[in-house]
Amino acid sequence: MSRGIAILGSTGSIGRNALRVIEALGPDYRIVGLSAHTNVELLAEQVRRYEPKLAAVTDGPHAERFRALMNGQNLAVLSGPAGLTELIRGDGVDTVLTAVVGAAGLPSALAAAKAGKRLAIANKEPLVIAGELLTRTAREHGSALLPVDSEHSAVFQAMQSGSTREVDRILLTGSGGPFRGATRETLRNVTREQALSHPVWSMGPKITIDSATMMNKALEVIEAQWLFGVPVDKIDVLIHPESIVHSLVEFVDGSVVAQLGEPDMCLPIQYALTYPQRVPGVAKRLRLEQIGRLRFEKPDPQTFRALPLAYEVARAGGTAPAVFNAANEAAVEEFLAGRIQFLQIMDLVENCLNRHSVRPAESLEELLEADVWARREVREMLGG
Numbered sequence: 001m002s003r004g005i006a007i008l009g010s011t012g013s014i015g016r017n018a019l020r021v022i023e024a025l026g027p028d029y030r031i032v033g034l035s036a037h038t039n040v041e042l043l044a045e046q047v048r049r050y051e052p053k054l055a056a057v058t059d060g061p062h063a064e065r066f067r068a069l070m071n072g073q074n075l076a077v078l079s080g081p082a083g084l085t086e087l088i089r090g091d092g093v094d095t096v097l098t099a100v101v102g103a104a105g106l107p108s109a110l111a112a113a114k115a116g117k118r119l120a121i122a123n124k125e126p127l128v129i130a131g132e133l134l135t136r137t138a139r140e141h142g143s144a145l146l147p148v149d150s151e152h153s154a155v156f157q158a159m160q161s162g163s164t165r166e167v168d169r170i171l172l173t174g175s176g177g178p179f180r181g182a183t184r185e186t187l188r189n190v191t192r193e194q195a196l197s198h199p200v201w202s203m204g205p206k207i208t209i210d211s212a213t214m215m216n217k218a219l220e221v222i223e224a225q226w227l228f229g230v231p232v233d234k235i236d237v238l239i240h241p242e243s244i245v246h247s248l249v250e251f252v253d254g255s256v257v258a259q260l261g262e263p264d265m266c267l268p269i270q271y272a273l274t275y276p277q278r279v280p281g282v283a284k285r286l287r288l289e290q291i292g293r294l295r296f297e298k299p300d301p302q303t304f305r306a307l308p309l310a311y312e313v314a315r316a317g318g319t320a321p322a323v324f325n326a327a328n329e330a331a332v333e334e335f336l337a338g339r340i341q342f343l344q345i346m347d348l349v350e351n352c353l354n355r356h357s358v359r360p361a362e363s364l365e366e367l368l369e370a371d372v373w374a375r376r377e378v379r380e381m382l383g384g
């Protein structure tokens with residue numbers, strides 16, 4: 001089976017790992033398109049090495065710089081946010097790996113589903129914002145949605161032991177991030193650098209902060225609801241500091257099926273690309289005798305408010321998840337820029353949700369409107 005792959009966000013942490021995975025998979029897996037937002041130097045290196053026919057640069061001024069860098073290269077350069085949607089429609093693209101960060105990936109993920117592409121989904125935010133729309137569109141157009149998030153890849157693998165009807169509970173694991181065991185008091189003065197030092201995973205800055213607030217796990221609960229068609233009340237979170245058991249599924253007969261591996265994104269990226277096949281790859285092998293001990297704990301919903309909020313938001317539906325996600329994206333941006341304290345991130349998200357009147361939302365436009373509203377609201381709350 002031969003695949004033509006477009007990586008949306010090839011300059012990011014997932015994108016760079018995906019290139020390593022695909023290179024090792026051999027000639028049946030061809031890189032047809034790549035995209036960057038601002039890191040055009042790295043994109044230029046990737047183009048020289050992997051020779052895709054298409055490249056997109058979503059940030060306008062950087063696209064001009066990239067064109068100048070690529071002068072003379074046999075390459076079609078697409079630019080602006082619409083460049084991603086054009087990229088997925090490119091000749092020879094049958095598989096799209098969504099590895100851009102945030103809501104910016106929503107229009108292209110939806111377009112890929114509409115075009116019936118195989119969608120390897122790392123970019124979780126579109127599923128959170130538009131889970132119903134995205135999964136329905138994929139179903140209607142024969143697009144397969146394959147999870148890349150390590151927890152969802154684990155659930156996807158465990159689900160092959162039974163049917164959705166037979167699932168009693170999905171147990172998503174999480175390392176607990178850099179502040180596992182902390183109280184609100186100890187979190188009051190944590191710095192950007194402390195929040196960016198994840199004990200297990202090396203990832204982009206936005207998801208690293210989301211791991212510190214537990215917003216990442218909150219987004220994952222909503223993501224799992226849509227990927228697996230299971231109500232959120234059947235999805236639980238377990239803190240597992242070693243990050244070896246990537247998630248578990250408990251079936252109605254009491255049998256619990258888990259997927260284990262080293263904390264290495266190469267494995268779930270590869271499985272999303274090769275599924276239903278398994279082939280040797282670059283992921284680090286697990287040696288349990290070297291790990292020794294695996295711990296599991298209940299999360300602390302009082303300190304990490306993101307988790308209980310996720311359940312409320314999922315039950316509310318409509319525009320609520322879009323507001324939840326956008327308020328968080330805006331607040332994380334403020335924190336990374338050094339303009340707010342760590343605890344203010346979730347305070348802003350919670351206040352934004354409190355100010356929002358949830359509406360049903362069926363179209364992309366309605367969801368994007370809620371996203372814009374939430375970002376403006378966060379700026380207003382900060383007096384901007």
Ligand SMILES: NC(=O)c1ccc[n+]([C@@H]2O[C@H](COP(=O)([O-])OP(=O)(O)OC[C@H]3O[C@@H](n4cnc5c(N)ncnc54)[C@H](OP(=O)(O)O)[C@@H]3O)[C@@H](O)[C@H]2O)c1
Nearest residue numbers: 009011012013014036037038039100101104122123203204
């Ligand atoms: N990293 C992980 O281990 C991991 C695990 C599970 C799920 N995920 C999910 O995968 C996604 C990517 O995470 P990451 O850690 O790889 O992030 P990252 O390292 O920050 O990379 C983000 C990528 O998106 C591009 N980008 C940024 N803003 C954009 C915009 N407005 N429009 C289009 N492209 C944009 C970046 O381009 P430039 O760098 O060129 O500016 C880069 O290629 C996130 O949704 C995250 O939640 C990540």
